[in-house]
Amino acid sequence: MTTDTGAAVSTRGLTKRYGATTALHGLDLDIPRGSVFGMIGPNGAGKTTTMRLLLDIIRPTAGELVVLGRPPREGGAELRRRIGYLPGELHLGTRVKGREFLAHYAEISGPVRKGAVDDLADRLGVDLGRPVRSLSKGNKQKVGLIQAFMHEPELLVLDEPTSGLDPLVQQEFHAMLHEAKAKGQTVFLSSHVLSEVQQTALEIAILKEGRIVEQSTVAALRENAVRHVKVVVAETDAADARATLDSLPGVAGLAAAPNGPGTVALSATLDAHVDAFVKAVARLDVIDLTMEEPDLEEMVLAYYGTDVSSTAEPVEADRKAAKR
Template sequence: MSDVIRLKKLGKNYGSRRGLVDLDLSVTRGEVFGYLGPNGAGKSTTIRLLLDLIRPTSGRALVFGEEPRRHAVPLHRRIGYLAGDFVVNPRQRVDECLNFLADLRGGVPRVRITELAERLDLDLSAQIKTLSKGNRQKVGLVQAFMHRPELLILDEPTSGLDPLVQQTFLDLVREAKAGGQTTFMSSHIMSEVEAVADRVGIIRAGRLVACDTVAHLRASTLHEVEVTFTDAPPEAEIAALAGVTGLAVAGDTARFQLAGSPDGLIRLLAGHRVAALRATTPDLEQLFLAYYGTDDNAMEATRV
């Protein structure tokens, strides 16, 4: 599969502050890539570099094998973009705005616009200045998806949307993937990324700290395990297992964290009588926190 996005040692400085640091990343054709991080981590900076809205301090960004700086206009024709701060003319009606944007793209069937608006429960006759934040976001989603672009670049796409519309958005991403489109989706909402992403990148203070499938990221993190035995727990045997930390025994119950394969634990438990077993698999939010944590020194690391 060919790379739709390829970043090579990409860096961006804002004066003495580093927005991105030596970012290496690739996104393949047809992939849904979730880009996670809190505000200020570098997500929007990455997207603006991809679109040539700002220029890199170092390194290269390639989209469809071309540099955005030299080929911005033809590349933009192949991209559907939703900005994190989507703004359009507030004096227009929704249909006027979308028809205008469609004409700028060389024309989009009006039935396509109507279909998307109906699915997102967007009133095409409303004036944009009367819309809530969530409904303005729906306008942004329609304009990003309406021309069926080869690449969707979405910056915090569900901001302000209610849960039902969020589900419709996820359906649109799945349909885009089924049609061969590529999606690069920046978000800090873990559940939506986990629902559709093939791979996840976690950015921390301008640096990519993890990039893998959710399943592989889970395999490399700690699992919370609780085992209740019918007899006294084999404390020494559990403590000797590879990957076990934080062992605490209370009565007939042992609680601990397990990293890596559970094979050794399963073999140990097979030799004992177990009354109950609970192992908690971390969700994407827990994985994110494991990489990001609450370390305030991360932002200081980006200062020159």
């Protein structure tokens, strides 16, 4: 097996097939210890499959997988005590009260500090005196978060953790992630939208149809993201400005439009190369300049749309949708 690279999670060629459908096509992933790592992708991309493999709920078809230095299959119960897991589809139908429910899970997870459960319940604002099944979706999610966090595990695996939480609780949850990171815990979380992970995760992987289509930091994503720019110049300078912009690297889709009396607005998209653009524009007589903040979400959506299954393999079904 793989040697311990020091990463919290390390996979090489991780593959999972269910009969004829392939949920994961040889995933290579390294999640450094102490980092917050976000995995985003549309439904059925393989996020839940990846996370279940880490917890040994399902077993890989091929490839290598090491979690906290051990393959999940060998690590067994002892390894899982060091992990906190929030399933993507949390169904809590028991009539047992929240406190009793969590006490049971505390018994079968790592040691839970006295008062830890109540502290977390206070922070998230959930009443543990009520039967779990009578709680709203959001409050059940909070109970799920508490059982994942309560034993302060080395690794937190959270599948769409903010689903059902109101914005205030989401903020509290983000604070919890920051504290976990400060304490040296590793966080691996998933979402189908970037906005949920970009506030906390430094590194992200974009997953589509069982493949990683992009692995990057949020900062690098932002740097490479496409910006919309608009330069307003006097009509007389328009031709010169147009020529200048056209010659710049990274500028695309340049278009001119009348912009009030005597001025012309030149709009384009700019891909990275911000520095060259600003320096070139500085030489012009600029009336107005607008550069929009890059829309990362739009960029991620573009990845979702990318056709990555151009190989001869059969198009896989949406695992998550097909499941139930």
